[in-house]
Amino acid sequence: VGVPVITSARNEKVAAAVRLKKRAFRDEDRRFLVEGAQAVGEAIGARSLERLYHAEDVHPLVVRARESGSELVHVTDDLMQRLTSTVTPQGLVGVSPFLDVGLEALPAAARCVAVLHAVRDPGNAGTVLRSADAAGADGVVFSSESVDVYNPKTVRACAGSVFHLPIVRDVPTAEAVDALRTSGHRILAMDARGSHSLYTTDVSGPVAFVFGNEAHGLPHDLAAAADHRVRIPIHGRAESLNLATAAAVCLYASARAQR
Amino acid sequence: VGVPVITSARNEKVAAAVRLKKRAFRDEDRRFLVEGAQAVGEAIGARSLERLYHAEDVHPLVVRARESGSELVHVTDDLMQRLTSTVTPQGLVGVSPFLDVGLEALPAAARCVAVLHAVRDPGNAGTVLRSADAAGADGVVFSSESVDVYNPKTVRACAGSVFHLPIVRDVPTAEAVDALRTSGHRILAMDARGSHSLYTTDVSGPVAFVFGNEAHGLPHDLAAAADHRVRIPIHGRAESLNLATAAAVCLYASARAQR
Numbered sequence: 001v002g003v004p005v006i007t008s009a010r011n012e013k014v015a016a017a018v019r020l021k022k023r024a025f026r027d028e029d030r031r032f033l034v035e036g037a038q039a040v041g042e043a044i045g046a047r048s049l050e051r052l053y054h055a056e057d058v059h060p061l062v063v064r065a066r067e068s069g070s071e072l073v074h075v076t077d078d079l080m081q082r083l084t085s086t087v088t089p090q091g092l093v094g095v096s097p098f099l100d101v102g103l104e105a106l107p108a109a110a111r112c113v114a115v116l117h118a119v120r121d122p123g124n125a126g127t128v129l130r131s132a133d134a135a136g137a138d139g140v141v142f143s144s145e146s147v148d149v150y151n152p153k154t155v156r157a158c159a160g161s162v163f164h165l166p167i168v169r170d171v172p173t174a175e176a177v178d179a180l181r182t183s184g185h186r187i188l189a190m191d192a193r194g195s196h197s198l199y200t201t202d203v204s205g206p207v208a209f210v211f212g213n214e215a216h217g218l219p220h221d222l223a224a225a226a227d228h229r230v231r232i233p234i235h236g237r238a239e240s241l242n243l244a245t246a247a248a249v250c251l252y253a254s255a256r257a258q259r
Numbered sequence: 260v261g262v263p264v265i266t267s268a269r270n271e272k273v274a275a276a277v278r279l280k281k282r283a284f285r286d287e288d289r290r291f292l293v294e295g296a297q298a299v300g301e302a303i304g305a306r307s308l309e310r311l312y313h314a315e316d317v318h319p320l321v322v323r324a325r326e327s328g329s330e331l332v333h334v335t336d337d338l339m340q341r342l343t344s345t346v347t348p349q350g351l352v353g354v355s356p357f358l359d360v361g362l363e364a365l366p367a368a369a370r371c372v373a374v375l376h377a378v379r380d381p382g383n384a385g386t387v388l389r390s391a392d393a394a395g396a397d398g399v400v401f402s403s404e405s406v407d408v409y410n411p412k413t414v415r416a417c418a419g420s421v422f423h424l425p426i427v428r429d430v431p432t433a434e435a436v437d438a439l440r441t442s443g444h445r446i447l448a449m450d451a452r453g454s455h456s457l458y459t460t461d462v463s464g465p466v467a468f469v470f471g472n473e474a475h476g477l478p479h480d481l482a483a484a485a486d487h488r489v490r491i492p493i494h495g496r497a498e499s500l501n502l503a504t505a506a507a508v509c510l511y512a513s514a515r516a517q518r
Contacts, residue, residue, distance in 0.1 A: 038498075123382075127501050136494025157501075164496040199515055235395025235514050237423040239297075241507065242386050242416075248504035249511045255494050256458055 006075045009082060013073050017053060017083050017095060023148045026098075032150035034094035035084050037061055042160030044068050048096045055080040055091040062092075070094070085152040099162065100149065100169040103141070103179040107166065110138035111205030112254040113180060114247060117173040117222060118145035118213040125149065126157025127244035128211070133161035135251035136258075140165065143173040173210065173222055180208040189218050189226035190250065192240050196228045198250060204257040209250045214243050265334045268341060272332050276312060276342050276354060282407045285357075291409035293353035294343050296320055301419030303327050307355045314339040314350040321351075329353070344411040357409065358421065359428040362400070362438040366425065369397035370464030371513040372439060373506060376432040376481060377404035377472040384408065385416025386503035387470070392420035394510035395517075399424065402432040432469065432481055439467040446485040448477050449509060451499050453488035457509060460489050463516040468509045473502050 006014060019025040020033045031050070034043045040061050043049040052065040053073045066072055075083070083093045106113065114132050119125050125147045132140045142149045149155075149169050155162055168176065177187055185208040188201065210226060212218035223229050232241060232249055241249070265273060278284040279292045290309070293302045296318075302308040303323050311324040312332045325331055334342070342352045365372060373391050378384050384406045391399045401408045408414075408428055414421055427435065436446055444467040447460065469485060471477035482488050491500060491508055500508070 127504060130497055130501060131504050133495040133497035134491075134493050134500050159497065159499075159501075161495075161497050199518075232393075232511070233514075234393050236392040236420075238389055238392035238418065238420050240418075241393050242389060242418075242503070244501070245386060245390050245504050245507035248500065248508055252491070252508045255492075259458075 004074070006073065006079060009079060014075060014079055014082070017093065020095065021085065021152060023151070026148070026150050030098045031095050032098065032155065033083065033152050034096050035086065035152055035156055036090040037092055039155060039160050040065070040092045040094045042163045043094050043096050044070070046163035048099065048163060049094045050097060051095040053080065053083055053093045059092065086156070098150065100167045103168050103171060103176060105166065106139045106168065106183070108183070110183070110185070111207070111258055112137045112251065113139045113141065113185065113208045114251060115141040115143065115173060115176050115180070115208055115210045116146045117143045117210060117218060119211065119243060120147055121214055121243070122147045122151040122153035123157045124214065124242070124244045126154040128247045129154070129158040130161045131244065131248040132251055133164045135248070135255040137165065137251050139168065141168040141171065141176045143176065144170050145173070174225070177208070177210065177222070177225060186228070187226040188228050188230045189223040190232070190246065191218060191223050191229040192231055194229035194231035196230045198230055198232050198253055201228060201230050202257070203250070203254040205254060207254060209247070211243060211247055263333070265332065265338060268338060273334060273338055273342070276352065279354065280344065280411060282410070285407070285409050289357045290354050291357065291414065292342065292411050293355050294345065294411055294415055295349040296351055298414060298419050299324070299351045299353045301422045302353050302355050303329070305422035307358065307422060308353045309356060310354040312339065312342055312352045318351065345415070359408070359426045362427050362430060362435060364425065365398045365427065365442070367442070369442070369444070370466070370517055371396045371510065372398045372400065372444060372467045373510060374400040374402065374432060374435050374439070374467055374469045375405045376402045376469060376477060378470065378502060379406055380473055380502070381406045381410040381412035382416045383473065383501070383503045385413040387506045388413070388417040389420045390503065390507040391510055392423045394507070394514040396424065396510050398427065400427040400430065400435045402435065403429050404432070433484070436467070436469065436481070436484060445487070447487050447489045448482040448485035449491070449505060450477060450482050450488040451490055453490035455487045455489045457489055457491050457512055460487060461516070462509070462513040464513060466513060468506070470502060470506055
């Protein structure tokens, strides 16, 4: 729309986005990348889209972004490829300021919170966030040892939910557990060898589910510090559930028990 | 252990495995690849490991495979890289014959079956299989339009469950639905705009959940042919759930209702 197309990777606005692919630079700039049409739309809806890089000139979201006051940066397809982590980029990448809050800012009446300890797969982490949003959970805590909630793959997997519910980031799991206990939450350590079944545990809340690493689960001290160690019953011959599916089962069990 | 290490990609045994990365060749040979230690262990347990390619000479699973009668093929790390779809292969790739059964071979007393219509993401498909196994479902149907259950990424995501429960493959969804209805299953089309809530639907079975494509859901004719169109309630602001997490929530709702 009359604005010159940026063609050089050395352009400072392009460089400012590319560096956000790395966690250290995200932490420095307190900004993250938002890839694809759906997430960009959610960012606009949340009034959180600071800047939009677009490869196509004409796109309804470019119009919406302009109207909502986002800065527009028109780039070539080649440059768009550098800004994204997908093989087939959708031609839109936004920049949003960090959204996370402190533990003390979780809703006082929170009935259900998910705590991710040392979760490493960005797709899993984003899928948990999306499930927590769908199940109406009140917040998700990403411990210091976990993948960054602002990792581009996590943001993509969460399908916009990063803009929907309170997120706490980069706190030690034990600190999050202490704070949640103080605010009246029962702490449930999810553990394949837990003594309590999810089916017979009161999950109507206030409750905090603590999920461990994909391969190693929760360390002993964290599991021991919980009010209960809870297992999802395994009825077939699988050894365990995928972390994100386990979280969905727990969070929906709580959603249902609350109603 | 005295066996010469194969170093050439033109070796016929190596070529026989590499071709199994493509669906057309899998269909021709009726064999598939089994990557990584966990899946290889499950294949041995199921007496389904025909051949094991290994890059390391000494590995407990190599010993187990030999004892159970599998053919061993020792290859270099470079060749192992060609056999796998992972960036960091674990040094073990097996070959197993196809395991799927016909619709008529699903257990007569099946309480809960999952039908995947046009599911395209191999990771999603494998995760559904793993969840179905964990939830004690009686079978999973992969429709003709779906990703291949023997896709290496699907096999990896299912964490061995392909060896645990009956799988039907490559049938039209409508045919699977007809057969399941005839065998006494209530057909539930999962649909974000369904009129029935999962919470108030009797899922104690016999029941068949039909899941649609990740982006497009179920086509109208399939949804209309079901006994009910069922939605998982969305309590927050997410538009929908990831397919694999939605399946886990449904399959566990049925597992719990059965008990």
